[in-house]
Each structure stands twice: as C-alpha cells, then as structure tokens.
Amino acid sequence: MSSVVPPMFLSRRGLLRAFAATAIAVPVLGGAAGHAMAADAYDTLRLRWRDLMLGxxxxxxxxxxxxxxxxxxxxxxxxxxxxxxxxxxxWPDLDYADPDPNTDTASYGYSAALGTSFSRLRTLAEAWSQPGTGLTGNAALLTEILAGLDHLHAERYNNTQATYGNWYNWQIGIPQALLDICVFLYDSLGATRIADYAAAVDRFVPDSAVATYSGTSTGANRVDLCRVIALRGVVAKTPAKIATARDALSPVFPYVTTGDGLYADGSFVQHTVVPYAGSYGSVMLGGLSLLFSLLKGSSWEVTDSGRQVILDSVEKAYAPFLFNGLAMDSVSGRAVSRGVQTTDTRRLLQDDHGRGHAIIACVALLAQSASAAESARWQSMVKGWIARDYYVPILTDPALGVAAAARLAAVQNGTAAVAAEPTAHHLFPGMDRAVHRRPGWAANVAMASGRITYYENGNGENVRGWHSSSGMLYWWGKDFANGQYSDSFWPTVDPYRLPGTTASKKVLADGAGGTWGAARPDVKWVGGASDGTYAAVGQYLKGLSSTLVAKKSWFFLDDAVVCLGAGIRGRDATGVETVVDNRNLGAAGVHAFTVDGTAQSTALGWNATLTGAKWAQIAGHAGYVFPGGATVKALRAARTGAWSDINSGGTTDAITRRYLTLWFDHGTDPTDATYSYLLMPGATTAATAARAADTTWLTTLANTDNQQGVAVPSLGFTGINFWFAGTVGTVTASAPAAVMIRESGGTATICVSDPMRQSATIDVTWNRPVSAVTAKDSTVQTVSTGSSLTLRITPGTLGATHKATVTLA
Incomplete structure (x- = not known):
C-alpha cells in the first residue's frame, strides 16, 4: 500500500503537487501555445483537460x-x-538505471528518479504552453522535450519494461505527468509517439488495476488510477478506457465503516488507520473534481448517484477542518513533516495553509459539478476562506498554480456573499478526532485507539510524531496565532511536549512503533457526545512503547475548553508530563507571561515552578485557569532544528523558534496522578483572572479513573465521561458512555454515545423531574419520566451521538 521515496526526492504527494499545482481551474479556453480546434469528442475532452491544467x-x-x-x-x-x-x-542528478530491480533499498530511489525526470519534463512542457514564461512556444525547447520523452520511453517507460521500486511512480506519478505532457504537446507528438505512450501506460496501469477495490486501489489512490486510465483513453481516443475509468470511480463513493474512504460522520481515512482529509483526502477530492468536470456533458459523464456522497463531503469532511485558509494538521498524517523541501530550483513550503489552499481550490472546481444551491454555498465559503487567511494570502501563495489562482480569483470577484466563520462542534468517531468552532477561535483534539494509529511515519517522513495523537489539543484564533503550527513548528518543537498531550519522557527512537501507522493502542474508549455546539470528549490513553496509561477528558464550551486528567500511571522509571500548552512565539517573539497578576521574566532560558498558581496568561495567545490552584512548570526556550531531522527529504538549514511551555510534572512512575485546567483562547489577563476568581462558574463532578465530569450552571451544561458504569452527580449510566446534557429554559437535550462501541444497550438516568420526551432519535427509547428520566439507548457500533429532547417539569 505504501510508497518509499529516498531523501533526495519529493514525497509522492509532494511530487504530485509540485507538477500539478495548477490542476484546479476554469475549463473555458485553451492554453497559450499549440492550441488546436476540437474535431471530435476526444479532442473536446483533451482540450478541456488542457484548460483544467493551464487555466x-x-x-x-x-x-x-x-x-x-x-x-x-x-x-x-x-x-x-x-x-x-x-x-x-x-539529468545527471537523477540516475534511474537500477542495477538490481530486486534490491529494494536501491530500486526505490531509482524509480523515484525516473518519476522526477518525467515531472521535470512536465514542467518544461507547461512553461512552453503557458504565456509569460519567457519560453512560451519556444521551438528549440519543444525539440528538447520531445528528445527527452523519446529517451525515457526507449530506456524505461515502455511496454516491455519490468517495474522496480515504488509502485506509485509507475502507476500514478509517471503516467499522470506523461499524459499531461501529451495533452500540452499533442499536435507535435505524432501518431507513433501517442501509440507508444498509450501502450506503455497500458503496461503499467492495465484495466486490472481497478478491477477490485483493494490493496493500493482504494480511496485517493483509486481516483489517481482512474485519472490515468481516463486520460489515456482521451489522448489515444479509446472509448472503452474512458468508460472503465468512470465506472471504476463508483467504489470510491459509498460510505465505509472500516478502512479507507469516507465515513458517514465525515471522517476520511487512508492507509487503513490514518486520518487523512488534509492530504490523501485532498488528493481524492481534487482528482474527483477534475474528472467530474472533464467528463461533464460527455458520453462518459459521471452519473452514479453515489457521487452525492462526494459532494456532501465538502461540508461534512473538509470544511470542518479548514480555518482561516489552513487545513488542521491532525488530519494530514505524515505530510506535516514535509515543511521546506528543495525540488529542482525551488524551495517548496508545505504547511497547513498550503494544504488548506489546495482543498479550497478543489471546492471551487467541484462547485461546477454541484447543484445550484451547493455551488452558491461553496462559493460563499471559498470567498470567506480567502478573505480570512491573513497569514498566507491565498492568491499569492507561491505553491498555488496559475490555474488554481485564476479559478479562486473568479470566485473572489464574483457576486457570492462572504460566508462567516461557522459556530459548531464536530465529532468524528471514525477517525478519533473532534473539532470545536467558536466565533473567535477553533480547537481540534487528536486521539488514538485500536482503530486509529498514534501517528504515521514512512518514506523517512514524520519520524518523531510519536505523541501527536496522545490527546494533542490544537487551537487557533480568528486574527491571532494562525502561524502556531505553520511557522516551522514540527522541526523545532519538543516532540515529547506537544500541546495537550500526556506523555512519558521515555526516550523513543525515530520511527518508534513501526511504519505506515502500525502502532495502535489496545484501547476502545475513545470518542464523545455532542449536540453540535458543546461536547464531552474522552480518550483512554496508553502510551506508545511505554507503560503509561491515563484517562483524558475535554469539555468544549463557549469561551473555554475544560481539560481533566486522571488515573495517570507509568512504570518506565522515567517522568510523565501533561502539557498545558507549548506556544510557538516565532523566531524572535517576546510575549508577556503573567501568573496570578504577576509578570514573569521574558528572558530565554527562564524556567520556574509555579506553586499554587490559579491562572496564567500569554499575551496575544490565551489564558489558562487552574481550578483550586495547581503546581505548574513553565519554560521559555529557543529550540533549533531542521526539517531533515523529521523528514529525510527536508532541508538541512538550521531553524530556531522560541517557545513558552506550561506543563504538569507528574513525577517519575506516578500512580493515579490527576490534572485540571481551562484553556481560554484569546483571553486577556482581566478575563482570565475573572474566570479564576469565579469559583461558582465550574463544578468538577468527578475526576477519577472511573468517571470524569463537569457542570457549568450558567451554560446549562453537564458533561460526564463514564469510563465505567456508575453515578456522577444526578446522572447514572449502566455501561461505559459519554453523556452530555444541555438545559435551556424549560427544555433539555440529552446526548449519549458508546465510545467503546460494544454495549447492546445503555440506560441513562437523570435525577431531574421531566414531564415529557418531545423528540428523540430512533435509537433512543423512553423508559420513564416524572420525578426522574430514564432513557435506553441502542448505540450501534459507530460511536455516534444519540439525542433526546425533553420538557423539564
């Protein structure tokens, strides 16, 4: 399933994006050089693809x-x-002549060199085709490109060559580049070349590559393969190939309940166990938006009703993870480690904003294949994302190609209204993620279970992402802190102190736990319950390659996230810590840090043990409240690293960033340690101090190894994570469950889920007078009302939230 690319070459998706960044555009007129008129249906599609690529x-x-x-x-x-x-x-630096096709360590690099050679030829062909490059229509360049194609075909990419190394290069990377070149240079190739190239593609990407939906032919990979087969059919005018590609898309559409694909709850998973909407999901969405647009109105139009699942995914699977133009890192797998990579003469930056821009461009193109209502909503969303990304303005992003920029500019200049940032909570049980959206900020928690990996490394990428799903709590502000994870965070942050995580200080080797998401904790209770505005979320944590265990809960509210930890234990003869936050202050940032009204030192290297601290605030970032007071440690430090430290393809340049870190030190081999704090994004010192002083705002109902729960009376909120059956306050659960209650006026909404996904039924009793159940899901049965309420939930196996609305007596 996985690919391997050595340090000197781009990752598979980075390589694809490097030569296909212009793949999102308005399919109207053709490119600048070598444009011909359509003579038949195949020419029409070929010229349409040219416009999609060039803009x-x-x-x-x-x-x-x-x-x-x-x-x-x-x-x-x-x-x-x-x-x-x-x-x-x-090219002298790209030796593709593998001396031994059976030697993996050599053959992967050689096949990648072959793929990069084709991508470079594609760059030359695009420069020849586009206006304003200085090489537009250059006759000598065209001759050189054709000579290069002939050379690569004669020596390697032909219908007699045996494959070696990375399957991706032969089946996706090379043929996509080659077929794009064929489209750009079609009138100059001649019939013999086209026939030869089609035969080569048939050799490596036969119809059997999409005959079954399995192995490397699922999700984003499947869409990539269909793109190859469809373009091969267009270029060589073979209708059966186009039909095969169209029909082979259908298995991508239905929702899945395990493994790769889209889930009904909006999750997207690739490599079986990796949340991947921000990388592979983006590739899948981009490929489908291109193919839908290419085939629209033709004899091969994609009419399968299942395509609606893809259209629905824009708002269910992708939009929740887009904030101010960035795509949240928790759903980008090993791509977070790519950062700055040198390819050819350019230094490419791959960060959360770049990944977000790619998805936004996909949405803009997919709108052309959607209903009028969907298209209108999406254009407003796109316009809002463009307007709010102050950190990396979208249209000027160097990684965004001409075609994508042209399409997005058309939306920006259109009549659609600018959509406001949404307010909602999204739970994704299918991939152990939760996203909280408020008017001034957003937060995202990443967890792991027996279903979802701790982290993914492979191809020498993301080798220190060990704890990135150990309850990592990301957050961003509306107009502040949007560079927290963009500004060289991953190569410079202490990988043992990721924000929100509880982790052992046990030293781990690069790539610990195995490649491609092999490492997963043997736990089931991961998930939560939400009414779409607030949420109770929990993770039973077992540490990667350690004896650490902990129960972690997050209660997501209007201006705060309440964070609880209990049952924290370890026997590795090393320390255990819970990181309240680890803020990236940039290359030279000096942000005031106040604790209980007293300004702390701004000197690098300053560290302190804050005994009995009730609150703290980092200027321009957030406030933190410690109910009842706590002993917290703090550190200001400059950390230096390089992208090559965490990704073998990254640059070796030294990068230094300043950090302000807050954490609970649970000591060596703790037994039943706990913690409690509030995160208040954007809070001022006054707001933070006021919350700390208001001892009635929050009631901690439980914080033990058995249950964790809180109540916030002013919000009518009660949230409880029952790790085991029991009673907490006025709520009793007959089995492990997440329970969230929200009272408003004379009504209340009760939300229940089974994060373990194994209870046949869960009885929840609320010791509160209830006169009637006015609405409920089909999975909820009313057992009794009156002096108390008892509901019986049949939760199923997907970790979903089940709701009932009641009238209070």
Whole structure:
C-alpha cells in the first residue's frame, strides 16, 4: 500500500503537487501555445483537460499570475540548462538505471528518479504552453522535450519494461505527468509517439488495476488510477478506457465503516488507520473534481448517484477542518513533516495553509459539478476562506498554480456573499478526532485507539510524531496565532511536549512503533457526545512503547475548553508530563507571561515552578485557569532544528523558534496522578483572572479513573465521561458512555454515545423531574419520566451521538 521515496526526492504527494499545482481551474479556453480546434469528442475532452491544467481567463501580465509564470519560466530554464541525455539518466542528478530491480533499498530511489525526470519534463512542457514564461512556444525547447520523452520511453517507460521500486511512480506519478505532457504537446507528438505512450501506460496501469477495490486501489489512490486510465483513453481516443475509468470511480463513493474512504460522520481515512482529509483526502477530492468536470456533458459523464456522497463531503469532511485558509494538521498524517523541501530550483513550503489552499481550490472546481444551491454555498465559503487567511494570502501563495489562482480569483470577484466563520462542534468517531468552532477561535483534539494509529511515519517522513495523537489539543484564533503550527513548528518543537498531550519522557527512537501507522493502542474508549455546539470528549490513553496509561477528558464550551486528567500511571522509571500548552512565539517573539497578576521574566532560558498558581496568561495567545490552584512548570526556550531531522527529504538549514511551555510534572512512575485546567483562547489577563476568581462558574463532578465530569450552571451544561458504569452527580449510566446534557429554559437535550462501541444497550438516568420526551432519535427509547428520566439507548457500533429532547417539569 505504501510508497518509499529516498531523501533526495519529493514525497509522492509532494511530487504530485509540485507538477500539478495548477490542476484546479476554469475549463473555458485553451492554453497559450499549440492550441488546436476540437474535431471530435476526444479532442473536446483533451482540450478541456488542457484548460483544467493551464487555466484560462487570467491576464498573464497582471499579478499574481505574472510572478507565478515568471517563476515557472525560471525553473524551466534551469532544468533545460542541465538536461543531458545519457544512458540511465536524463539529468545527471537523477540516475534511474537500477542495477538490481530486486534490491529494494536501491530500486526505490531509482524509480523515484525516473518519476522526477518525467515531472521535470512536465514542467518544461507547461512553461512552453503557458504565456509569460519567457519560453512560451519556444521551438528549440519543444525539440528538447520531445528528445527527452523519446529517451525515457526507449530506456524505461515502455511496454516491455519490468517495474522496480515504488509502485506509485509507475502507476500514478509517471503516467499522470506523461499524459499531461501529451495533452500540452499533442499536435507535435505524432501518431507513433501517442501509440507508444498509450501502450506503455497500458503496461503499467492495465484495466486490472481497478478491477477490485483493494490493496493500493482504494480511496485517493483509486481516483489517481482512474485519472490515468481516463486520460489515456482521451489522448489515444479509446472509448472503452474512458468508460472503465468512470465506472471504476463508483467504489470510491459509498460510505465505509472500516478502512479507507469516507465515513458517514465525515471522517476520511487512508492507509487503513490514518486520518487523512488534509492530504490523501485532498488528493481524492481534487482528482474527483477534475474528472467530474472533464467528463461533464460527455458520453462518459459521471452519473452514479453515489457521487452525492462526494459532494456532501465538502461540508461534512473538509470544511470542518479548514480555518482561516489552513487545513488542521491532525488530519494530514505524515505530510506535516514535509515543511521546506528543495525540488529542482525551488524551495517548496508545505504547511497547513498550503494544504488548506489546495482543498479550497478543489471546492471551487467541484462547485461546477454541484447543484445550484451547493455551488452558491461553496462559493460563499471559498470567498470567506480567502478573505480570512491573513497569514498566507491565498492568491499569492507561491505553491498555488496559475490555474488554481485564476479559478479562486473568479470566485473572489464574483457576486457570492462572504460566508462567516461557522459556530459548531464536530465529532468524528471514525477517525478519533473532534473539532470545536467558536466565533473567535477553533480547537481540534487528536486521539488514538485500536482503530486509529498514534501517528504515521514512512518514506523517512514524520519520524518523531510519536505523541501527536496522545490527546494533542490544537487551537487557533480568528486574527491571532494562525502561524502556531505553520511557522516551522514540527522541526523545532519538543516532540515529547506537544500541546495537550500526556506523555512519558521515555526516550523513543525515530520511527518508534513501526511504519505506515502500525502502532495502535489496545484501547476502545475513545470518542464523545455532542449536540453540535458543546461536547464531552474522552480518550483512554496508553502510551506508545511505554507503560503509561491515563484517562483524558475535554469539555468544549463557549469561551473555554475544560481539560481533566486522571488515573495517570507509568512504570518506565522515567517522568510523565501533561502539557498545558507549548506556544510557538516565532523566531524572535517576546510575549508577556503573567501568573496570578504577576509578570514573569521574558528572558530565554527562564524556567520556574509555579506553586499554587490559579491562572496564567500569554499575551496575544490565551489564558489558562487552574481550578483550586495547581503546581505548574513553565519554560521559555529557543529550540533549533531542521526539517531533515523529521523528514529525510527536508532541508538541512538550521531553524530556531522560541517557545513558552506550561506543563504538569507528574513525577517519575506516578500512580493515579490527576490534572485540571481551562484553556481560554484569546483571553486577556482581566478575563482570565475573572474566570479564576469565579469559583461558582465550574463544578468538577468527578475526576477519577472511573468517571470524569463537569457542570457549568450558567451554560446549562453537564458533561460526564463514564469510563465505567456508575453515578456522577444526578446522572447514572449502566455501561461505559459519554453523556452530555444541555438545559435551556424549560427544555433539555440529552446526548449519549458508546465510545467503546460494544454495549447492546445503555440506560441513562437523570435525577431531574421531566414531564415529557418531545423528540428523540430512533435509537433512543423512553423508559420513564416524572420525578426522574430514564432513557435506553441502542448505540450501534459507530460511536455516534444519540439525542433526546425533553420538557423539564
């Protein structure tokens, strides 16, 4: 299933994005050079694909297009100057002549070199095709590109060659680049070349590649394969190929309950156990938006009713993870470690904003295949994302190609209203994630279970992501702190002190636990209950390669997240810590830090044990409240790292960032340690101090190894995580469950889930007078009302929330 790429080459998805960043555009007119008129249905599709790749409706002499086209031309000029046809290579630094196809350690690198060679030729072909590159329509360049294609075909990518190394290069990376080149240069190739290239693609991507929905032919990979087969059919005018590609998309559409694909709750998983909406999911959405647009109105239009699942995913699976233009890192797998990579003559930055921009561009294109109502909503959403991304303005993002920028500019200049940032809570039981959206901030918690991995490493990527699903609590502000994870966070942060996590200080080796998400904790209770506004979320944590265990709960509210921990134990002869926060202050940031009204030192290296602290505040970031007082440790430090430390393909340049870290030190081998704190994003010192002083605002109902729960009377909120059956306050559960109650006026909503996904029924009794149940899910049965309420829930196996609305007596 997985691919391996050595340090000198881009990752598979990075490689794809490097030469396909312009793949989202308005399919109107053709490109600049070599444009021909359509003579039949295949020519129509081919020219449409050309427009999808190159874009139309933009002024090449205006920004941001002028700079993007100039950069493309400069890259192409450098590549052209170093191209040299030789046996076993087309560029001296890309040796693809594998001496031993059966030697994995060598063959992976050689197949990647072959793939990169094709991607470089694609860059040259795009520079020849686009206006304003300085190489537009250059006859000598065209001759050189054709010579390079002939060379690679003769030596490697032909219908007699045996594969070696990475399957992805042969089946997706190379043929996608080759077929794009065929579209760009179609009128100059001639019938013989087209037939030869089609035969080569057939050799490596036969119809059997999509005959079954299994192995490497699922999710995003399946869509990539269909793209190859469809374009091969278009270029060589083979209708059966186009039909095969269209029909092979259908298995991607239905919801899944395990493994790869989209879940009914909005989860997207790839590699069986990795939450991946921000990377593989983006690739899948982009590929489908392209194919839907390509085939629309043709004899091969995608009409399967299941395509509605993909359209619905825009708002269910992708939009919840987009905030101010960025895509939350918790659903981007090993892609978070890519950062700055050098490819050809460019240094490519891959961060959460870049991944977000790619998804936003996909949404803009997919709107063309949606209903009028969906299209209108999505254009408003896109316009809102563009307006709010102050950290990396979308249209000027260097990683965004001309076609994508043109499409997004058309939306920006259109008549759609700017959609406001939504307010909601989203639970994703299918991938152990939760997202909380408030008017001024957003938060996201990442967890792991027997269903979802601790982290994914592979291809030498993300080798220190060990604790990134140990309850990592991300958060961002509306107009502050949007660079927290974008600004070289992953190579410089202490990987043992990720925000929100509870972790053993036991030293772990790079890649500990195995590759491709192999490491998963043997736990079931991970999930929560939500009414769509507030939530009670919990994780039974077992540490990666350690004896650490803990119960962690988060209660998501209007201006705060209440965080509880209990039952914290370890026997590794090392310390255990819970990280309240670890703020990236940038390269030179000096942010005031106040504890209980007293300003603390701003000197680097300052550290302190804050005994009996009731609250703390980091200027420009957040406030933290410690109910009843707590002993918390704090540290200001400058940390230096390089992307190559966590990703073998990353740059080796030293990067230094300043951090302010707050944590609970549970000591060596703790037994039944606990913690309690409130995170208040954006809170001022006054607001933080006021919350700490209001001892009636929060009531901790329980914080033990058996149950954890809180009540906030002013919000009518009660949230309890029952790790075991029992009674907490006025609520009794007959089995492990997450319970959330929200009272408002004379009504209340009761929300219950079974995070363990194994209870046949759960009886929940609320010792509160209830006169009637006015609405309930079909999975909820009313057992009794009156002086108390008892509901019987049949929860099923998906960890979903089951609701009932009642009238209070």
């Amino acid at each position: 139309t409706g933009f002024d090449a002499a205006a920004e941001p297009y002028k700079s993007k086209l100039s950069a493309l031309g400069a890259t192409a000029a450098t590549l052209r100057s170093t191209m040299a046809v030789a046996s076993g290579s087309l």
